[in-house]
Amino acid sequence: MTAPEPGPGPTPVAARALGPDLARGAMLLCIALANSHYFLRGPAVLGGYPRGGSELDAAVVWLLTTFVDGRAFPLFGLLFGYGVARIADRQAHRGPRRVRRLLWRRALGLIGVGFLHAVLLYVGDILAAYGVLLLVGAWLVRWPDRRLLVLAGLFFALGALPGGDSMTIDADPPGVEMLPPDLMTMLVRRPPVSVFVAVLGPIGFLCPFALGLWAGRRRILERPERHRVLLRAVAVGGLGVAVAGAQPIALVLAGLVDVPGRDVLELIGPLHDATGVPGGCGYAALVSLVALRFADRRGPLVEAIAATGQRSMTCYLAQSPVWTVTFAPFLLDLSGTLTVAGTALLAASTWLVTVVLADAMRRRGTPGPFEVLLRRITYGFVSRS
Template sequence: MATTPRVRPAGPTAPAERALGPDLARGVMLLFIALANSHYFLRGNVVRGGFPMDGSWLDSAVTWLIATFVDGRAFPMFGLLFGYGVAHLVRRNEALGPRGVRRLLWRRALALIGVGFLHAMLLYVGDILAAYGMLLLVGAWVVRWRGRWLALLAAGVFALGLAPSPDSLSVSADPPDASLLPPDLASMFSERIAVQPLVMLGGPIGFACPFLVGLLAGRARVLERPEDHRRLLAVTAVAGIAAAVLGAQPAALMLAGVTDVPGAGTLELIGPLHDWSGVLGGFGYAALITLVAARLTGRTGRVTEAVRATGQRSMTCYLMQSVVWAAAFTPFLLDLSGTLTVAGTALLATATWLTTVAAADWMRRTGRRGPFEVLVRRVAYARRRG
């Protein structure tokens, strides 16, 4: 009796077949991720929004730049690219059928949750990988929804995020808590095991809107075929970045010490405004980098290829950053959280990103994939015997 051959997953896309735009965007935005994450380790007499408020004029200027162009702007773009990549994976594996695709996505989600949990416990409790994994566990059910329903759901989530929030720009004279800066190994594990599930379960709420928009963009292959979507990309770049810059100013000027701290009611409004204008900024950054990539396609140089390689190994490079944060700021290691300023930490973040770019470029030139990308793909594309 003839048997129907088992359909296998299509497997990961070969590096030579990958579009430049998404990889370049991931590579560039990892610099923003480094700048966004590192300042939250700093101590100060008064800390607001993760920034010590007692620094020099240079620290104030760097605070304004990060609050305007970085914080709350890079992570939405990664959420968009995550959804875009999921749409690409679904398209490549249509032959598996709906159940087969869901199982593939669930295996990938579980791999992300596993890596993210270890990352949070050992290096950085603010991990986003496990949150992406949780989002994908649920998102696997909506990847085949009609575009109009995805768009409505994305708009609904975006609108909910604009609700007033009392915690976005809270003031504290206390150092970062023990889950971020543990005084010893015992505290590191006991504190992080309590916090990590909250980050893992709460993170998908903030990433849901960009993820859904990424699914829509991935279906239309907007970032892979910029020549077919040039007007959309141009409008998104200009409008998204402009909205992010303008929406950031009430918070950014206050954090930089230019304007006075308003009342509690106003704070509850400008925090969500800053965060959710950043979602539009993330879309704008992705569109802008895609347009730049369209001009560079076919004539990339050494620097572009190095940043592209970083984007192709974004998980590995993201985890490499956390090794630096753990070594630099953990109290029982170098303990620099009370020594470095906002400006100094920005230099450290930039140097860390440059180091990961050099490492990714070395992997590219020697034909090596990122080790954590390989791990997740092996789990996701695992084949059953028989």
């Protein structure tokens, strides 16, 4: 079933396609799993995972490294670009200059919320990086397809270059920015780190963002019935590449093979990161095909996860208080106590709570508060859709 054509302004719920919302809602589970384990401490840490855990921990590490780490964030980058393309198309009647200004207002809203989020709750925030990306991306919406795809290819190749800046091979335990000993240290140390992450983060998101702009122009995720062959090929090929490309580092992090030398880590770490881009595209394609199957007969679970996706910014921000309370040294300080498996269970439980809360808001017809805020900044009014 094709979603009805939207009119000017933010897209009302009745006009939203199931695929993108379902993808955002489901992948917030992966975001929770990917973010939470980087708080863990131990005698030896590699790739955000303490070494020497139980067999269950090793299995969880393999699963997360293969299917989650470096795979969910490219998906959100793609969905972000897809959403920007749809906003630009819906607002095309305003003219290019006014569309850019609208997107810049949205970018400033993301930067403001993201910076506060990074300083007060989670220093690894991605919202501010998305905002910085959109300051540039507002110009990209008018680029021709070929130029967008060339840009995506260039930044994909850049991300695949051997080097030691991959989170996958980070051998250090979490620093004081993630685990500040007290509130004052947190407020002093986090702002410059947050600015650094926001400024450099867009480099890693530019490839999936450009691909999302390209896909958004064609409404591929909203009209999967017209693109079944492409979506099936991307789902199988993209996820296959992501799984295969993850294995060299996944086997190391899970403790199934010995840790190689730094020169080898600097090859397999970027390989893991780079193959996450086709993995993110594969996830988007897979969820769109699932959405096509359930478009005319949504059950309670599909509705709840889609409601989470419709409130993805609010639900993403709602995860961070859990990490702060659980891991901050001046609060529960469980970074050295929880195992990888225990932290994964905490992350899944946190996501499940946000799904329940989002579904409750859907039943009441209430949008997410941060979605309302961003819409007001972007469009100048509050929409209850």
